Amino acid sequence: MTSRRTSATSVAPSQSSAPRFPDGHHTGWARIWSLGPGVAAGLSSVVGAGLIAVPAAVLHESGGAAALTWIIAALVCLPMLMLFRDTVTASGHSADPLRETIGVGLGRRPAEMVPLMFSMVVVVGLPSGSVMAARNLAAIMAIDVPEIAIAAALMAFAVVVNLRGRSLGSTVERVGAVVLAIAIVAVVAWSLLHPSRTPDVVPDIPELALIPAGALIAFWAFIGFENLTFLARELPDPRRDFAPVAIISLALLLVLVLTLTVAVQAQSSQVDRVTGIVDALRSTPWGGVAASVLAAMGILAITLNAVAWTGPGAWPPSSLWPRRSGFCRGPWPSKPVRRRAGPSWSSASDSRCRW
Numbered sequence: 001m002t003s004r005r006t007s008a009t010s011v012a013p014s015q016s017s018a019p020r021f022p023d024g025h026h027t028g029w030a031r032i033w034s035l036g037p038g039v040a041a042g043l044s045s046v047v048g049a050g051l052i053a054v055p056a057a058v059l060h061e062s063g064g065a066a067a068l069t070w071i072i073a074a075l076v077c078l079p080m081l082m083l084f085r086d087t088v089t090a091s092g093h094s095a096d097p098l099r100e101t102i103g104v105g106l107g108r109r110p111a112e113m114v115p116l117m118f119s120m121v122v123v124v125g126l127p128s129g130s131v132m133a134a135r136n137l138a139a140i141m142a143i144d145v146p147e148i149a150i151a152a153a154l155m156a157f158a159v160v161v162n163l164r165g166r167s168l169g170s171t172v173e174r175v176g177a178v179v180l181a182i183a184i185v186a187v188v189a190w191s192l193l194h195p196s197r198t199p200d201v202v203p204d205i206p207e208l209a210l211i212p213a214g215a216l217i218a219f220w221a222f223i224g225f226e227n228l229t230f231l232a233r234e235l236p237d238p239r240r241d242f243a244p245v246a247i248i249s250l251a252l253l254l255v256l257v258l259t260l261t262v263a264v265q266a267q268s269s270q271v272d273r274v275t276g277i278v279d280a281l282r283s284t285p286w287g288g289v290a291a292s293v294l295a296a297m298g299i300l301a302i303t304l305n306a307v308a309w310t311g312p313g314a315w316p317p318s319s320l321w322p323r324r325s326g327f328c329r330g331p332w333p334s335k336p337v338r339r340r341a342g343p344s345w346s347s348a349s350d351s352r353c354r355w
Helices: 002-017 028-034 036-046 050-090 097-106 108-112 114-141 147-163 166-193 206-222 225-234 238-265 276-282 287-310
Strands: 335-337 344-346
Touching: 028 036, 036 166, 036 225, 036 238, 036 287, 050 097, 050 114, 050 206, 050 225, 050 238, 050 276, 050 287, 097 108, 097 114, 097 225, 108 114, 114 147, 114 287, 147 166, 147 287, 166 238, 166 276, 166 287, 206 238, 225 238, 225 287, 238 276, 276 287
Parallel strands: none
Antiparallel strands: 335 344
């Protein structure tokens, strides 16, 4: 009995190091500023090479209804974000809220497939996006460098950044998101200052029928918000801050794709589904420079995406280590515990590092 009491007493101080929701709340500008890293991580999770390619494809399919298509697609994504918010809220201090929710609803077997699913997305998606961005950069700037080499350099940079620590990764995400937004706004402003035609922002009645086809393509630009369920534990107060961070990230992405769409519409009514944005910028004065800037932003976008998805925050401990090992990242001890809903991790410090 004495040894058990001593053990419990020795573990008690470690409760301060366990992840928990803070009692204090930021207010006013302090709270807005505290959301900055989360918004940068959210935007980095969804941007990629598709930021340059998808708006042209949507414009090709929807024509003058492209802007309305993007707005409708973003509104349809709101219930998904609220679902992720409820997942984070209901799971409390869980290291892997999405996996835990699936385990409760569908059982242990489907939950065990979540890490495999995400790993396959990262293994296939990131290299493909990197090659796409590298191909655009090489074609626009006439760089005599193999696309695979550029893509490999992007992936290596993301891995090195995350190996140096989450602090550096967060800094890269914040700075990169600001640079990306400023550069795209500048390119769009340049296009609008030298228009060839009046943008067709308001669709005609027949064009409304094209919205469903364009929306199916637009959804590809919003893939990645599920990463926020892992990054939520890095927010000051996940229960309170997850919804604002997710909605602000969605709004920023919507603004970027809408401005790119309008910039293309200001130059031409006939748009190539792949190179439409680049072709539109090339038709402006100093078009080669503007197109090069856009290609560089494509590289930056996929780099931010790689940093977000290869960072330690995107991979909870239960995704990296087998559950039978009883291992849980953190300064607190842990042990496997059997429950009716399936095995989970519990610790003496109540850190709830579980799936």
